[in-house]
Amino acid sequence: MYAEPACDSSLSTPFAARWPIVPAQPDVREAAPRKPATRCSTCSLRGVCMPPDLTSTEFEQLDTVVLTTRNVHRGETLFRAHDAFQSLYAVRTGSFKTVVMHRDGREQVTGFQIPGEPLGLDGICSGTHSCDAIALEDSTVCIMPFGQLESFCRESRRMQRHLYQLMSGEIVRESSLMMLLGTMTAEQRLAAFLLDLAERFQARGYSGAQFNLKMSREEIGCFLGMKLETVSRMFSRFQREGLVEPNGKQIRIVDVEGLARV
Amino acid sequence: MYAEPACDSSLSTPFAARWPIVPAQPDVREAAPRKPATRCSTCSLRGVCMPPDLTSTEFEQLDTVVLTTRNVHRGETLFRAHDAFQSLYAVRTGSFKTVVMHRDGREQVTGFQIPGEPLGLDGICSGTHSCDAIALEDSTVCIMPFGQLESFCRESRRMQRHLYQLMSGEIVRESSLMMLLGTMTAEQRLAAFLLDLAERFQARGYSGAQFNLKMSREEIGCFLGMKLETVSRMFSRFQREGLVEPNGKQIRIVDVEGLARV
DNA sequence: CGGTGGATTGACGGATGTCAACGAGTGTGG
DNA sequence: CCACACTCGTTGACATCCGTCAATCCACCG
Known part of the structure; x- marks a missing residue:
């Protein structure tokens, strides 16, 4: 990652x-x-x-x-x-x-x-x-x-x-x-997850706007308490809404504020 | 409690x-x-x-x-x-x-x-x-x-x-x-919650089979990631199934193994 | 080239949230 | 003592989010 x-x-x-x-x-x-x-x-x-x-x-x-x-x-x-x-x-x-x-x-x-x-x-x-x-x-x-x-x-x-x-x-x-698991919708969970990752990468001198997920959709889902299909759907939704540009495991965050507002 | x-x-x-x-x-x-x-x-x-x-x-x-x-x-x-x-x-x-x-x-x-x-x-x-x-x-x-x-x-x-x-x-x-929050159904969460409480009471010399919940249904729900109505429904279900006898905040656990099997 | 695993997308159903009504219990003030 | 307000718990009807199942696509690799 x-x-x-x-x-x-x-x-x-x-x-x-x-x-x-x-x-x-x-x-x-x-x-x-x-x-x-x-x-x-x-x-x-x-x-x-x-x-x-x-x-x-x-x-x-x-x-x-x-x-x-x-x-x-x-x-x-x-x-x-x-x-x-x-x-x-x-x-x-x-x-x-x-x-x-x-x-x-x-x-x-x-x-x-x-x-x-x-x-x-x-x-x-x-x-x-x-x-x-x-x-x-x-x-x-x-x-x-x-x-x-x-x-x-x-x-x-x-x-x-x-x-x-x-x-x-x-x-x-x-x-x-x-x-996150107790109160958020699937959409909010994924947004929070991406923002958290971005922040941690940035704190280490990496780009927070673009990174490579080393974990599968299934592993993300298992972390966020949802099924891999839901993870995939949410990624697609974010793409439609112009928030992130997912390309398989390669993720580019386009609109940080938008993600935070979800 | x-x-x-x-x-x-x-x-x-x-x-x-x-x-x-x-x-x-x-x-x-x-x-x-x-x-x-x-x-x-x-x-x-x-x-x-x-x-x-x-x-x-x-x-x-x-x-x-x-x-x-x-x-x-x-x-x-x-x-x-x-x-x-x-x-x-x-x-x-x-x-x-x-x-x-x-x-x-x-x-x-x-x-x-x-x-x-x-x-x-x-x-x-x-x-x-x-x-x-x-x-x-x-x-x-x-x-x-x-x-x-x-x-x-x-x-x-x-x-x-x-x-x-x-x-x-x-x-x-x-x-x-x-x-619990990521993988269990509402029913399983409440069962796990009751068993956990029972165990902790017992470890302190109280009865693990019968205790008094000091928290409201809403607080339980907020802990278990569900709504108070769902908590209430699950209590009713457990009662129908002969697993616990809830009496408002007074709880008696009838069938520990049954609860664990849920 | 085909096989494999991961990702995406659609259709459908079920678990749980939402809204509402109602009852029990409790405290307060007349 | 009763009337009243208020909170909490229970239950029902309905809506919705997300899980389930299935088909397809794609990248990778032998």
């Missing part, structure tokens, strides 16, 4: 480390490819991931916490529901969806994550993940072993505060999704 | 403090009635609010953090959206709803809180609350000034972990509500 014109390559592998692959740490489910991480202190996403006011000492400590990254291919899972919780993750490149599943097969996509956004916060509560995190495209995440992160947060007030804010932000995000 | 036969009185005012009212700490919005708190170390709800394995030293420290309680009358707000965030709260007696509101007047109830459950976690993220917390009946909360709580969490590993778990639990709770 990236914006056009894609500055993807620059953000994809900031200070791209072509270092030799390090022996993988023990992993519960699979021997996933891991690589030493680029240092947080020099990462181009640090402004998105990390508090703005960390001292250089704190960045040095942080670099000892975030030691590795992991590649996840399109369609593969970073973690699954019921996996033991060990680490938090930050999307470095690519994108993910998180899915909660009911025993009867009902699925709900609870979020789409793009670079700089956290993954895994659901696992802290019970020590076990409660959702699947699935890559929408070939992606990379930074791995933050939670035990070490906790230790660091006891030493650094700023980092401690940051982690609380991250989690609280997730709570607020989900609240507004509940509002 | 309490169970029948109400053991309400025992849980209502555990070790009820009839101490003189302490000079209220400065409060942004109102001079709310505050009283010194019963000590966490001797509170009958401590098993619900706090980690099970705190040492006595930690409880002593905790007692210096949770110094005051506050009464909130039915219909009044504990905090409002846009209020400055200062403290986390734990419901001690009574019950609350949290409501997020859109500028156009759309409202969504994001949760109902009963004794032992946290309030205010939404405020950490931006330093400003993002929802209203409104008492459904005359209620009491324990006040945990966030700055002091943070300090305590840097000293106590267990307390630090507990706060992370609390927040993560809220994230997971909201995820399952998204699933």
Whole structure:
């Protein structure tokens, strides 16, 4: 999932480390490819991931916490529901969806994550993940072993505060999704979804007016609580009304105010 | 909101403090009635609010953090959206709803809180609350000034972990509500709602089979993403099917398995 | 070239919203 | 004590949004 014109390559592998692959740490489910991480202190996403006011000492400590990254291919899972919780993750490149599943097969996509956004916060509560995190495209995440992160947060007030804010932000995000699912029409949901995505892309230096959806209509519907046919119809309606120009997965937002008014 | 036969009185005012009212700490919005708190170390709800394995030293420290309680009358707000965030709260007696509101007047109830459950976690993220917390009946909360709580969490590993778990639990709770709103029929939502409430009451020593809803049909509907008439119809249907016996706000669950099968 | 999966569009039906009437319960004031 | 207003809950009739089912189209790929 990236914006056009894609500055993807620059953000994809900031200070791209072509270092030799390090022996993988023990992993519960699979021997996933891991690589030493680029240092947080020099990462181009640090402004998105990390508090703005960390001292250089704190960045040095942080670099000892975030030691590795992991590649996840399109369609593969970073973690699954019921996996033991060990680490938090930050999307470095690519994108993910998180899915909660009911025993009867009902699925709900609870979020789409793009670079700089956290993954895994659901696992802290019970020590076990409660959702699947699935890559929408070939992606990379930074791995933050939670035990070490906790230790660091006891030493650094700023980092401690940051982690609380991250989690609280997730709570607020989900609240507004509940509002979306509980009170809005299908048309309003899709409009809100597109505006939210646009804003998040823009905050990362991508174009907010034109971007590429890495998720299918079905996945969008599963996130917005509607069927894929309805998603498709709403896209068509927006096109008729001159609000967006959808071209398959390529989306151009023509009239932001119009979308907001829906 | 309490169970029948109400053991309400025992849980209502555990070790009820009839101490003189302490000079209220400065409060942004109102001079709310505050009283010194019963000590966490001797509170009958401590098993619900706090980690099970705190040492006595930690409880002593905790007692210096949770110094005051506050009464909130039915219909009044504990905090409002846009209020400055200062403290986390734990419901001690009574019950609350949290409501997020859109500028156009759309409202969504994001949760109902009963004794032992946290309030205010939404405020950490931006330093400003993002929802209203409104008492459904005359209620009491324990006040945990966030700055002091943070300090305590840097000293106590267990307390630090507990706060992370609390927040993560809220994230997971909201995820399952998204699933409810996104994938379930009106009938299934109401069934899930009743079962969830029953479980929470039971975990607090109340009856899970019979309880008293303090919220109106409209508030239930606003929480479950449906209209009050639909809530009412679903209650009637459950009654016809012999699953619950609703008597206004008094609810008796007759067939738990049947409700779960819906 | 055909097979496959995703997207689009149409026709139809059902779940739920909307509007309205009515009854029960409660508080208030004469 | 009663009359009254008011809120809340229930129920019915009808409308509508969206889900379901099906056909078609398109891009991609072996």
